[in-house]
Amino acid sequence: MGEERSPLRPGPDLAEEASWVDADPEMLELQADAGRKSEELHADAAAALEQKRQRRYLVRALLRSPTFMTGLIIVLFWVFMALFSTFITQSPTDVDAMASLQAPSAAHWFGTDDLGRDVLARTMAGARTVLVIAPLATMLALLWGGIIGLVSGFYRGLTDEIIMRLVDVLLALPIIITSILILSLLGKSVAIVIVVIGALFTPVVSRTIRSAVIGEREREYVMAARLRGERSAFVMAREILPNITQPIIVEGTIRLGYAVFTAATLSFLGFGLVPPSPDWGLTIATERIFLQIAPWTVLFPAAALASLVVGVNLITDGLSRVFSK
């Protein structure tokens, strides 16, 4: 009866009819052998292998994707620089009044700024704050947006209606202006910048996650969970959440790109960090008056910022392409 049962022996009551099948021990042996072999291959090893292969396939597909790899290399470069640039370059804060606004040279590859600080050192170190603010803000947005999206998509009905109309209102607010207002109100610390960016990204994230949840909640395994009396929180967190990780990861990387951008914009506008921090946005803001006489002071940090955003976006593209295959 079992379609998986391989070596076939007729039931005892049919033995007479099928006596000639029994009469062939060699065949049974052969079949059993082949069965065992193929079953082992199939089930135990093969299926476990297949699972590993699937995972390895994803990893390999990502490693083979030039888009993903380029993005990854760019981002890893800035992560490395944020951590170790002080050991490699000159100090980003050492002032040398004698050597202000020097053009790029062998001593200062990217030139110097108005206070004679090495632009290369400052550019390399400038990733530090952005790489703290952006990922933390993104994670906050994923956490809040995840909870809101799960609740909204799972309960639907009036709950969903109310939450989503609120989300619509929040989405209508211009992010930069709103964050400036909030930051003016609450003060300008890095922690507050993180919380504000996270909060402002929450509505978008919650929408994405809500639609993923809606796709899953009508599936039969969710119904089965309800039929064994699971609480809603369990169904959301344990049944649905593990099945929507891919859209969450993709959404996370998209938000990360925007968060880098927003963090830089805010520090350009003077919120969050104060000199002498080598932060890119801040540097661009303070040095922009020298743009015409010493463009390197602005261009190098600006290019660095752009490269990080592009790098994150390339990762996003690579991920979503591999996932959608």
Next chain:
Amino acid sequence: MSAMEQPASSPDAAPAALDVRDLEVTFHRRGRDLPVLKGVTLRLERGEAYGLVGESGCGKTTLAMAALRYLAANGTVDAGKVLVDGQDVSTLSEAAVRRWRGKQIAMVYQDPATALSPAMRIGDQVAEVFRYHEGLDKKEALERARESLRRVALPDPDATLRRYPFELSGGQQQRVVIAMALAVNPSLLVLDEPTTGLDATVEAEILDLIEELRGRINASILLITHNLGLVRRLCERVGVLYAGRLVEEGPARDIFTDPRHPYTMGLMRCVPRFGMNKTDAALQTIPGTLPALGEPLEGCVYSARCPMAKPVCTRREPDLYAWPGDAGAQGAAQAESMPPDPAAYSPHHANPVGEAARHARCYFSAAVSTMPATTPVLATSLEERGGAEGAVLEIGAVSRSFKDGRRRLTAVHDLSLSLKRGETFGLVGESGSGKSTLAKCVTGLIAADSGSVTFEGKLLRPTAGRRSQDALRAIQMVFQNPDSTLNPAWSTRAILTRSVRKLAGTREGSVRAKVDKLSADVRVEPRFLLQRPGDLSGGQKQRIAIARAFAGDPTLVVCDEPASALDVSVQASILNLLVELQTKEQVSYVFISHDLAVVRYISDRIGVMYLAELIEVGSAEQVFNPPHHPYTEALLSSIPKLDFDSEQQRIALRGMMPSLSEPPSGCRFHTRCHRILGEICETQEPPAQVAADGHTYNCHIPPDELLALQTGEEPVAPIAE
């Protein structure tokens, strides 16, 4: 079957409509070569209808795609040739292929909803064929489109031309697809599971249409399907594919009455014969599973699953031998004295394919007719199952409606029924009749608007969330879709463990034991418990889903099309498993299916639903035999049967299923009924007629008159369209 009498081929050497020679197709996936077709040779004469049969993964569709030169990018033709109307397909240029498709060869796909562009009006889509292939201008093309829609018997072609696909029913969509395929008179029409997603009565209409068209067009037909009944109705010749090999070929009648390959025999034995019940005989399943693509096979491709395999079968692959021929006779002789010597058999193609009438790829074709049955009868009678104990479930006047924009659709209307302990209640009806909604009202996934669900004498709360844990334990459900029934992120063991914890409430130590017992009961080997659903076959997934439902020793299990998405051999094993578990655990089933033969096989009692109402209830035998409700009669007549001896009379239903938001007055079936009496049917709700003990149906015609009508004493009145 007007075309049956046509001569299959003209004596002169006209090229065959389709000539496939030693075709080998390989797919390349993730660095592996997976051979899909291994030297397939077949030939369709002009005007012939050929059925290609086999389970999913056998290579049927690949063969069609190769014929159309539509192979996916990772598929290559490694050897062999495909000639359509004498033209080698591989020599055509890209531009020529585009002109040639549609003109010489056309295809009808399984899902009409995806075959039509949702954004284009029907008229523009059909007209496009004429504009492209015949260079007609817009007006002429539309005129021809109208004509072709008329040809496929679409009512009101003018209105249809202006509609979008979503405004048509599934059956109408498929008619449009067929109209497009036949638009410019192709010489070969490929039908890939043309009716699989359609309801029984709609399927029958489409079959009627194809049969009728065959008399008027000269296209040859290649029908690809897993449904043997379909082939039996439409085709003169049949080829059976297994693991990329043609294992048997011959005239349809011969193959179905006297199969000569163990796989063909296995396929025929695992579908319930019409009128078969679990207490009479068990479905004979095919042991093992279809080999995975790329798995090395030694000897005969079927030897690992064949109940008659002998050592020679795994040593050397048999050729396609003529039957009855020298090989067959010798095979029979050799089968007596073992071990046989392969060299004694006739060499390959002693009778080239196409000359001899029948071929089978088996050394022991002669012994196939006596192939042993391996599955004993699994079910005991209802009485032995404790069915006399009284009602377990009582549904009283349950109604449920849904909002659809401004309209209200009543999916279940004032429906009552009761179910005994250990009994299987089969629920049949076409899609949209309310079967699944009723099932969900019982399990509490949907709350009924009104009415009561009483379980073991206690009134159940409407939704699962408000029912006690014990009530949840006692009523469980098995779902339709094996791919979404299990959480893909969980291991199988985790799924079962959670269910045992929640439903059986077993202490920590014995949970594991209970999970092991459950998986043993559904015959899933322990090693599969470590895997996730994505690594299991469809049948295994459904077994785990059944084990999950049985975790808390339920009293009632609602099965919503539990085997419909599976291949026939897997379906048989799932049905057998359900029957076996019922005998062992004394559980009651509500079994929902659109497949009448399956319902007849598994059910003790059957209810027929039409437009949200239960129109007939009775024992399986009562419902399937006259007198029965005219709708039941029409449903039964629409199933393509395998039987060659009795010529079945098809009852065509008029029109379409009315909308659930505005059900017809009086008898809900009167708009389509072929036995309509007159005004009384339109104005008065029909009374429940008691035909026999426990058998009632809702109709104005009393049982004795209905019996006379249905046993053929009086002819069926012709139906005016």
